[in-house]
Amino acid sequence: GDSVTQTEGPVTLSEGTSLTVNCSYETKQYPTLFWYVQYPGEGPQLLFKVPKANEKGSNRGFEATYNKEATSFHLQKASVQESDSAVYYCALRNTGYQNFYFGKGTSLTVIP
Amino acid sequence: NAGVIQTPRHKVTGKGQEATLWCEPISGHSAVFWYRQTIVQGLEFLTYFRNQAPIDDSGMPKERFSAQMPNQSHSTLKIQSTQPQDSAVYLCASSLGTNQDTQYFGPGTRLLVL
Numbered sequence: 092g093d094s095v096t097q098t099e100g101p102v103t104l105s106e107g108t109s110l111t112v113n114c115s116y117e118t119k120q121y122p123t124l125f126w127y128v129q130y131p132g133e134g135p136q137l138l139f140k141v142p143k144a145n146e147k148g149s150n151r152g153f154e155a156t157y158n159k160e161a162t163s164f165h166l167q168k169a170s171v172q173e174s175d176s177a178v179y180y181c182a183l184r185n186t187g188y189q190n191f192y193f194g195k196g197t198s199l200t201v202i203p
Numbered sequence: 204n205a206g207v208i209q210t211p212r213h214k215v216t217g218k219g220q221e222a223t224l225w226c227e228p229i230s231g232h233s234a235v236f237w238y239r240q241t242i243v244q245g246l247e248f249l250t251y252f253r254n255q256a257p258i259d260d261s262g263m264p265k266e267r268f269s270a271q272m273p274n275q276s277h278s279t280l281k282i283q284s285t286q287p288q289d290s291a292v293y294l295c296a297s298s299l300g301t302n303q304d305t306q307y308f309g310p311g312t313r314l315l316v317l
Contacts, residue, residue, distance in 0.1 A: 125305070134207070134294050134308030135246070180246065189234050189298065190259055191306060195245035 093118040097181045097194035104171050104201050112166040112197045114155070114181035122183040124148075124157050124164040125191070132156045140176070171201045207309035209295050215315045216285050222263075224280045224312045228297030233302060236306060237277045239269055240292040253300050285316040 097114045104110060116122065123142040127135035139148035142161035153168045164181060183193040208227040216222050218280055228235045237249040250260040252272040263270065263311040267285075272278040292313050 127308075132310065132311050134296070137305050138309065140305060184304075189253065189300065189304070190236070190248055190251055193246040193248075 093122075093183065093185065093192045094180050095183055095192050095194040098197045098200040100178075100196070102197060102199045104199065106173055106201055106203050107170050108172050109198065110166070110168040110175075112174050112179055112181070112199075114164045114166065114194060116162050116164065116181070116192075118183060118184050118185060118192075120185040120188075122185050124155075125180075125182040125184070126153065126155055126164075127182060127193075129180065129196070131177075135178075135180055138173075148191075171199070173201045173203050175199060176201045191194040205272075207209045207295055207297050207307055209293075209309035209312050211312060212310065213315075215317065217287060217317055219284050220280045222282045222285050222289075222314055222316075224282075224293050224295075226278045226280070226295030226297075226309060226315070227276055228278070228295070229307055230276075231299070232297035233275070233300035234241075236296040237278070237280050238294040239295065240294055240311065242269060242310075246294070249280070282314075285314075287316045290314055290316045 094117045098112045114150045125140045126138040128138045129135040132162040139150040141157040178196045182191045210225045234252040234253045239247045248262040255272045267283045270280045292311040294311045296308045298304045298306045
């Protein structure tokens with residue numbers, strides 16, 4: 092079946108260091124890939140999405156490349172800030188379908 | 204645009220009582236989704252509606268859980284005879300329902316069953 096696996100947390104980084112959250116997916120179909128971010132007390136909100144293989148998505152300094160060959164969509168940021176502390180979810184939605192498959196989330200804490 | 208509205212934000216029930224959670228999707232969105240979120244399991248899909256019709260309830264526990272969407276402006280998730288293991292954050296999301304689409308989440312209802 093379809094699934095998403097991502098880096099298990101929690102992850103703690105110092106401000107100014109780089110971030111990588113690994114995300115791998117399984118599907119036999121043609122997905123759009125998403126990264127969502129969730130701050131305390133709020134629902135997940137879209138960080139960015141990439142509908143096509145080999146393309147890159149980015150927002151607020153975060154980026155990820157849809158690697159179809161490796162079935163990966165790793166989230167990266169060169170220099171994290173304290174305000175990036177949140178839970179990050181990788182997700183996929185197959186073309187023609189509405190339901191999403193989410194990873195279990197990766198909790199990030201950035202210390203000043 | 205007010206976003207997805209969920210009420211109540213917090214609910215405490217005693218074991219065996221009923222809990223009803225409400226969701227108002229973004230105006231114009233035709234698809235509504237329910238998820239359960241726990242630290243252990245993360246985001247678990249429960250069910251979704253499109254144009255008020257139930258499409259996929261494969262994530263719903265077979266007993267005690269039910270969801271309805273009586274009109275385009277709200278959906279409810281009802282849990283009968285609540286158990287402590289039902290304690291979680293219940294999230295509602297809506298989307299336009301088109302092919303290239305994004306889900307927009309509400310803030311969630313935190314349910315605590317004592």
